[in-house]
Amino acid sequence: MKLADxxxxxxxxIHANGCKGDSIHGVLSLFAKYVSRDRELTSISPSEVRAFLDGNRPLSHYWHRKHSALMGFFRFALARSLVPAIPLPSRTPRCYQDYQPYVYSEDDVDRLIAALDGARATPIEARTLRVLVLLLYGTGLRLGEALHLCLADVDLSQQLLTVRDTKFYKTRWVPIGTHLVQILHEYIVAVHTSLSVERRDDTPLFTRRDGGRPTASGVRRAFARLRSKAGVRRNDGARYQPRLHDMRATFAVHRLIIWYQQGADVQRLLPLLSTYLGHASIAATQIYLPMSPELLVEASIRLAHYVALEKQS
Known part of the structure; x- marks a missing residue:
């Protein structure tokens, strides 16, 4: 069988199992381009696979992402007797570049918003980037989920967003606060001025200057420039500077801190946070929960409280 088939x-x-698999498909498409889509599977050698994995850049987590995607694919092929063996290296190099999510402070977000004043013109208007940043900060949505919102998905009267066909082909409702409702209302009035005119259900909530839907890569580039202008950077020696995706980790950590401060049963509420974020399991949510100083303090206070109760009993 040919590689493309x-x-x-x-x-x-992959799709039948309820996963979009966009990142897997992206890696496999690159691999097909590297060795040729018309190659017979059985003709692909381990040396070619290794050359694709190694590339021409320093070792990073992307090596392991490529390896994982190819391993799943070739296991699938082996189980169906499409290949006689899996042409991947038996040992994988250890990667020391573990990325720790950055947790934005309220001051960080204030500086980002303030830096939008006088920002140079880009295909993405400052007001659009402002609302996107605040929406991600206030809801923990994935960037792709936010960019795919349509006007029909925004119910301001019910303070509810409908996030459709997400990472695992699921649709979920995301409640939003009063402040965010006001921000979205003002943006819709400013950008979609003809509110009295009937709109199509697929009219994008967020638009570029030319009327098209913003791309994720374009938004990330605009945010990187904004972050640099605002002077928001990490000083913990990490290789990567704060990303827009870290707003998701920020939302999760801040929610945990609030629950700790309220004396809530965090273990019982954690599955609710996982559902809100659109994760398939609690384990996926834990990736976004680094031990920030604030979270560590609150967890320590909770532990001290339980220890005191144990001593009294």
Whole structure:
């Protein structure tokens, strides 16, 4: 079987299992381009696979992402007797570049918003970037989820967003606060001025200057420039500077801190946070919960409280 046909078959199985698999498909497409889409699976050698994995850049987590995608694909092919063996290296290099999510402070967000004043013109208007940043900060949505919102998905009267066909082909409702409702209302009035005119359900909430829907890569570039202008950077020696995706970790950590401060049963509420974020499991949510100083303090206070109760009993 040719490589392109095998990839198509594999992705059908991925989709049938309820996963979009965009990152997997991206890696497999690059691999097909590297060795040729028309290659017979059995003709692909381990040395070619290793060369694709190594690339021409320093070792990073992307090596392991490529390895994971190819391993799943070739296991699928081996189980169906499409290849005689898996042409991947048996040992994988250890990567020491573990990325720790950055938790934005309220001051960080204030500086980001303030830096939008006088920002140079880009395809993404300052007001659009402002609302996007505040929406991600206030809801923990994935960037792709926010960019795919349509006007029909925003119910300001019910303070509810409908997030459709997310990472695992699921649709969920995301409640939003009064302040965010006001921000979205003002943005819709300013950008979609003809509110009295009937709108199509698929009219994008967020638009570029040319009327099109912003791309994730374009928003990330605009945010990187904004972060640099605002002087928001990490000083913990990490290789990577704060990303827009870290707003998701920020939302999760801040929610935990609030629950700790309220004396809530965090273990019982954690599945609710996982559902709100659109995760398939609690384990996926834990990735976004680094031990920030504030979270560590609150956890320590809770532990001290339980220890005191134990001593009294």
């Amino acid at each position: 095998a990839i198509s078959l594999y992705m059908q199985v």
